Amino acid sequence: GRLAFDGTRVRIEDLTVESRPGRLVVSGWADVIGEHPAVSATVRAALDVAESARLARVDARGLVGRVDGTAEISGGLAAPVVKLAVASRDAAYPPLGSIDIKGRGSFKGTRAVIDGVDLTSRAGALHANGSLELGEPTKGAVPPASHLDLRWSNLRIDDLARASGYPLTIDAGSLATGSAALDFNARDNYPPRLSPVRTTATSSL
Secondary structure, rough: OOOOOOOEEEEEEEEEEOOOOOHHHHHHHHOOOOOEEEEEEEEEEEOOOHHHHHOOOOOOOEOOOOOEEEEEEEEEEOOEEEEEEEEEEEEOOOEEEEEEEEEEEEEEEEEEEEEEEEEEEEEEEEEEEEEEEOOOOOOOOOOOOOEEEEEEEEEEHHHHHHHHOOOOOOOOEEEEEEEEEEEEEEOOOOOOOOOEEEEEHHHEE
């Protein structure tokens, strides 16, 4: 890659970092000084799930495959907008077999917006969207809530029970379809203080 500085702005062209966990490529520019410093950059990553988990000392529980991600960063340097997109490639989890994960969202200041996360496997499909407020509210203001909408379809109860490590004594052979809405305070420590959580849900078998 190439790196240049003209006295006020840093320019980066395909700056690449490669290691066993994956590959990271950065391109764009950022103002170092100026009345209104700004940034515009794209970060592309391709990560091996198992290697990344090992490096982070996280138990991946047999999850393998790769994740491709893109982050587009733009706006004021102090509080830019970050747009994210991720997608799995050749991913598999032993209890569920092949799985596919796709997601899009954005982050600005203290608020994250989940445009959509979709997970599909032989055990069914799950979709999530919503927003998370991660910052502290201003004094005297009502703290904004975090909200998630969930939808699931054709969930195989037997497969999910086995994947969770608690297989049913007798296979139910049931499929579940439904939805849920959750309102909570994401600023609280987790666990055990994820909020109080307010939930509404419907499901059918």
